[in-house]
Amino acid sequence: MDNIGLIKKLREETGVSISECKKAIEEAKGDIEAAKEVLRKWGKTLAGKKSERKTSCGIIEAYIHSDKKSGAMIELRCETDFVAKSDNFKNLARELCLQITAMNPVYVRPEDIPVEVLEKEKEICRGQMKDLKKPAQIMESILEGKLKKFKDGVCLLSQSWIKDDAKNVKDLVDDYVAKIGENIIVKRFVRFEI
DSSP states (O other): OOHHHHHHHHHHHHOOOHHHHHHHHHHTTTOHHHHHHHHHHHHHHHHHHHTTSOOOEEEEEEEEOTTSSEEEEEEEEESOHHHHTSHHHHHHHHHHHHHHHHHOOSBSSGGGSOHHHHHHHHHHHHHHHTTOOOOHHHHHHHHHHHHHHHHHHHBGGGSEETTEEEEEHHHHHHHHHHHHOSOOEEEEEEEEEO
C-alpha cells in the first residue's frame, strides 16, 4: 500500500487530521500499527497540554440498557459549544455511559476516592495478607498492588475500556482530545440499577 493509502486508512481508523496521520506514518516508516501508537503517544502529549484549559461547555448524556434495569447519566465538559454539538463528542459521551452502566465505577478518578475509603481498603488487604510470611518490603509491594487494583476497579478513568482492554478509559478520552483538539473533562456521573 502506498503512503497515500496508508494515510487514508489511518485517518479512517483514528479520525485524526490528515497532516498528523502523514507525520505518524513517516515516523513509523510505513507501519500502520506503529503509526497508531505514535498518534496515541502524541494524543497523550496533546491531552497534557490541553488539560489546563477551561471547560465551560459540554453535554449531559444518558444511556438506558435494553433490559430497562440499568443506565447511566454523565456530565461531559469541553471548551466550546461547537465541539459539544459534534458527533465525535456525543459518541464519546455515549461510550462513557456504556462503560459506566457495564462496569459500575464509583469515582471519576483515583484522586476522588476519600482517604477513609482507602484506609478501610488497606485494612481489608492487610487482613487478607496477615498469614503471609514475607519480608516487610514485599508485603508493602503486595499492598500497593492490591490498592492499585482496587482503584482501577472503582475509578471510571482507570478502568479497562470494555471495547478494548488494551487501553483504559483515560486513554479513550485522551484519544478524543487528540481527535477533537480540545480539553475534555468527565465532570460527574451517576449510575442507576433496579
